[in-house]
Amino acid sequence: MSRKAGRKQEKRRSIGFIGLIWRLGLVGILMLVAWTIYLDVQVTSRFEDHRWEIPSRVYAQPLELYAGAPVGAAALAQELEALGYQPVSGAPRDAGQFQRQGGRFRIRTRGFHFPDGREPARNLRVTADSGTITGFEAPGETALARLEPRRIASIYPGHGEDRVLVQLDDQPELFRETLLTVEDRGFPSHYGVEPSAIARAFIANLQAGRVVQGGSTLTQQLVKNFWLSSEQTYWRKFNEAIMAILLEARYSKEAILEAYMNEAYLGQSGTRAIHGFGLASRFYFAKPFSELELHETALLVGMVRGPGYYNPRTRPEQARARRDLVLELLADRGLITESRATSLKRRTLDVAAAPDEDTHRYPAFMDLVREHLSRDYRDEDLETAGLRIFTTLDPRLQATAESRASGMMAALEQGQEAGTLEGAVVITGRESGEVEALVGGRDTRFPGFNRAMNASRPIGSLVKPATYLTALEKPARYTLISPLKDERFRLEFDNGDTWSPANFSGESHGQVPLHRALSHSYNQASVRLGLNLGVPAVTETLQRLGMEDEPPQYPSLLLGSVEMTPLEVARMYQTIASGGFRVPLRSIRSVTTPEGEVLSRYDLRMEQVVEPGPMHLLHYAMQEVMREGTGSSVYNLIPERLHTAGKTGTTNEGRDSWFAGFTGDHLGVVWVGGDDYDATTLTGGSGALQIWGRIMADSSTRAFSPVVPGSVDYHWVDSKTGGITAKGCDGARRIPFIQGSEPQEEVPCSDGMGNRIQRWFQQVF
Amino acid sequence: MTIQPWIRWGSMALAVLLLAGCSVRFQPPEEDTGTEVEPIGKRTEESAEVEEPSEDEPPSVDRQRESGGRVPDAARGLLASADSALEAGNDGRALDLIQRAQRIAPDAAAVYYALGRVYREKGNPARAEQFVLKGISKAGNDRALRQEGWSELAAIRARMGDQAGAADARERAGQM
Numbered sequence: 001m002s003r004k005a006g007r008k009q010e011k012r013r014s015i016g017f018i019g020l021i022w023r024l025g026l027v028g029i030l031m032l033v034a035w036t037i038y039l040d041v042q043v044t045s046r047f048e049d050h051r052w053e054i055p056s057r058v059y060a061q062p063l064e065l066y067a068g069a070p071v072g073a074a075a076l077a078q079e080l081e082a083l084g085y086q087p088v089s090g091a092p093r094d095a096g097q098f099q100r101q102g103g104r105f106r107i108r109t110r111g112f113h114f115p116d117g118r119e120p121a122r123n124l125r126v127t128a129d130s131g132t133i134t135g136f137e138a139p140g141e142t143a144l145a146r147l148e149p150r151r152i153a154s155i156y157p158g159h160g161e162d163r164v165l166v167q168l169d170d171q172p173e174l175f176r177e178t179l180l181t182v183e184d185r186g187f188p189s190h191y192g193v194e195p196s197a198i199a200r201a202f203i204a205n206l207q208a209g210r211v212v213q214g215g216s217t218l219t220q221q222l223v224k225n226f227w228l229s230s231e232q233t234y235w236r237k238f239n240e241a242i243m244a245i246l247l248e249a250r251y252s253k254e255a256i257l258e259a260y261m262n263e264a265y266l267g268q269s270g271t272r273a274i275h276g277f278g279l280a281s282r283f284y285f286a287k288p289f290s291e292l293e294l295h296e297t298a299l300l301v302g303m304v305r306g307p308g309y310y311n312p313r314t315r316p317e318q319a320r321a322r323r324d325l326v327l328e329l330l331a332d333r334g335l336i337t338e339s340r341a342t343s344l345k346r347r348t349l350d351v352a353a354a355p356d357e358d359t360h361r362y363p364a365f366m367d368l369v370r371e372h373l374s375r376d377y378r379d380e381d382l383e384t385a386g387l388r389i390f391t392t393l394d395p396r397l398q399a400t401a402e403s404r405a406s407g408m409m410a411a412l413e414q415g416q417e418a419g420t421l422e423g424a425v426v427i428t429g430r431e432s433g434e435v436e437a438l439v440g441g442r443d444t445r446f447p448g449f450n451r452a453m454n455a456s457r458p459i460g461s462l463v464k465p466a467t468y469l470t471a472l473e474k475p476a477r478y479t480l481i482s483p484l485k486d487e488r489f490r491l492e493f494d495n496g497d498t499w500s501p502a503n504f505s506g507e508s509h510g511q512v513p514l515h516r517a518l519s520h521s522y523n524q525a526s527v528r529l530g531l532n533l534g535v536p537a538v539t540e541t542l543q544r545l546g547m548e549d550e551p552p553q554y555p556s557l558l559l560g561s562v563e564m565t566p567l568e569v570a571r572m573y574q575t576i577a578s579g580g581f582r583v584p585l586r587s588i589r590s591v592t593t594p595e596g597e598v599l600s601r602y603d604l605r606m607e608q609v610v611e612p613g614p615m616h617l618l619h620y621a622m623q624e625v626m627r628e629g630t631g632s633s634v635y636n637l638i639p640e641r642l643h644t645a646g647k648t649g650t651t652n653e654g655r656d657s658w659f660a661g662f663t664g665d666h667l668g669v670v671w672v673g674g675d676d677y678d679a680t681t682l683t684g685g686s687g688a689l690q691i692w693g694r695i696m697a698d699s700s701t702r703a704f705s706p707v708v709p710g711s712v713d714y715h716w717v718d719s720k721t722g723g724i725t726a727k728g729c730d731g732a733r734r735i736p737f738i739q740g741s742e743p744q745e746e747v748p749c750s751d752g753m754g755n756r757i758q759r760w761f762q763q764v765f
Numbered sequence: 766m767t768i769q770p771w772i773r774w775g776s777m778a779l780a781v782l783l784l785a786g787c788s789v790r791f792q793p794p795e796e797d798t799g800t801e802v803e804p805i806g807k808r809t810e811e812s813a814e815v816e817e818p819s820e821d822e823p824p825s826v827d828r829q830r831e832s833g834g835r836v837p838d839a840a841r842g843l844l845a846s847a848d849s850a851l852e853a854g855n856d857g858r859a860l861d862l863i864q865r866a867q868r869i870a871p872d873a874a875a876v877y878y879a880l881g882r883v884y885r886e887k888g889n890p891a892r893a894e895q896f897v898l899k900g901i902s903k904a905g906n907d908r909a910l911r912q913e914g915w916s917e918l919a920a921i922r923a924r925m926g927d928q929a930g931a932a933d934a935r936e937r938a939g940q941m
Contacts, residue, residue, distance in 0.1 A: 064839075064865070064868070064869065066837070066838070066839035066869070067837075067838065067839065068837050068839070069839070069869075115861065116857075116858055116861035116862065116865075117858065141842075142842075143838045143839045143841075143842045144839040144842065144843075144869075429868065429871070430871065431867070431871035431872070432864075432867065432868060432871065434868075579899075579902055580902075581895070581898075581899055581902075598857065601857065601860070601861075603860055603864065604864050604867065604880070605892065605895075606895050606896065606899055607895050608895060608898050608899070612902045664871075664872070707872070707902065707903050707904070707905040708905060708906070709902060710906070710911070
């Protein structure tokens, strides 16, 4: 081999080497370009889409304020507190503040975008006594106003991300300045990365032999949260830098800042991650982002560096030191005066006592909401589309029902093994069918077995109104005074079995008028009546009232052997409570998009299934239950003027204690019993009714006072003979009859001197 | 002239005492005397066995609840706004406003008639019929309200093709 040839070869080799380098470099550049394009697609797709996975928000019904509203001063104060309104001593200056002097309130409301339109922020003057709003003043001609509804739950996706979106306009005072001072002073001018900061961090990391310092801009932090893991590697830092530059190249500083405000990770609550300043404001201070005071802003911004380490609930000292440092930085930069910094540093952390934790507050009611939603919505949409779900829950009534049910169950099981007695409560609007409260068991926060929806139990005497209604719908055969025999009898079935129902007391009462047989819940008279009418006829009435399944056709149906859940009972009694109109139970009023566009509405509906006349007669007998019959002990709990109607139910050996009844405001169904069907000493009256009465005493102001239908006339009837007699006679009772069914015979007054004198006076005056 | 008031007030006081000892508290519904219906009330229904006296209550509270005609100011404003919304073709808003009124005044016939009107306008006479029936059930002995209800019902039924039902409703409206 010649030298020349050798040189040539060398040259070729070196050209080959350079070529290789060149080619490798080219490939590298191409790969980098491709990678950058890939990252760019990543950045734009997520950012343009601008769709975070937002859980759906579930709201309670709002509190309506107007003259005459059944809202006492204490309830109003409680609602304002629950909504995070700040009490102030002078006139309220900002939205979300109120002043209270005894029963007089001045409220500056926040306003809210309801499905039916925007409720503006207003200055209200409200006067309330113990149970009613007596004075209401609002600007203009407005006669009523709504507070914003309480948020009662969120429907999260499985990975538990949560967020309350905020916009740049929502920023509280000096928020932007504080954030940039602490996290990224160069933000207004850099291109996504700050080489000087990176160099500083690089040297520090080199010295430490691992990544100990980040030189991250806000943009980089956003990129990291958005697209990358929190793993600290150079490869990740490299990607982060490229994506940050891409983001800055494509989007405005404002858009990036807004995204950051919603993305920043600020804590953890169980499986729920607290993302963004909107949710963090709620979570730590129980108020909207826009209402943060500067010392609160300083704390939240300070927490970005280490939400766990600076958690004000678990590490208040660290949190406070961090907050104070932030305030000092603001003063150093001249954003606030030294004296303001000093006075703000004296403030406590002002963290809300309990986190605004709404996942398990109303598990039983939320079961119902989810069941209703599942008819129209997919889980995925509920978890990620940020829907707003407006429900019918009345949080004040719910709180009453919970505390009364839990408290009374403990009292009722005296002498029994503690904790064995369980119960459930359903409260609805009497004429609206809106489910206002739902208690699924004693432990009201426990999202377990929901007895209101799932405990199917024999309903006992709750079935009887259907029997009596069936009779009263035949005015030619039955009136409220028709005599019924309450005597022992025995039924023999084809298979040789026999059945001989007895009264609860064990006694028989001979011949009794129909209204008394119901009000005293006489079993023998009721079964005889039911058998005369026929079990199928009673079944038909039950189904008309709202029973969905067809019960087994046995005579024992007439004593309530059929099993129903408290919610199913409520559905049936709703028809009675609303005067013979079947009104579907609803837990949701409407569903909207995050922007407020209505997606679904669940309007009031009704269908007449019972004529007003017979229903009025049944109401009369069910009012008698409460005044003279098995429910009369309720008047130890509720005021005399509060007319009510209802029915008690007890099953064998007190295994189930039921009450279903209504005031002018609410229908309530209460069940008490043991999950394992243990015997108790309770009756419907001594158990469930005691809870019902206490709930209504706290929450009901309107009496149940039905309108007399045109087809019904009242007559004075002599209790002994059943003939028409005069008002004021001994034993005379005013009883409604469907026109034409009133007794024909008239009887003279069988009374004493006192009544005669009284009647004489009535004639005189 | 100076003694007569004494006798008058004294005998009235005696009457009041006697009445207080007796079980009669509420007057029966008086037919054809006005727009309000008396409550069924407890005491009128009771037999003489029940002796427990009760506090007198202001009867006006019950009368308000009985009236089919009375709509509180707050609800009246909502109904007026609902009329405007309906005229503007915004059925959804009209329904929202009336249902708000219904929660405030669940015993007022006018609220249900208003719901009936919305559904009639929306071309859903079957649903409209039910709300008007509900309204009639709340009208009590208020002639004007009953007549309004039956006339409305006649129109709705005629639209549904239910001629017999319409004739019946017209007849009832005419009887008022």
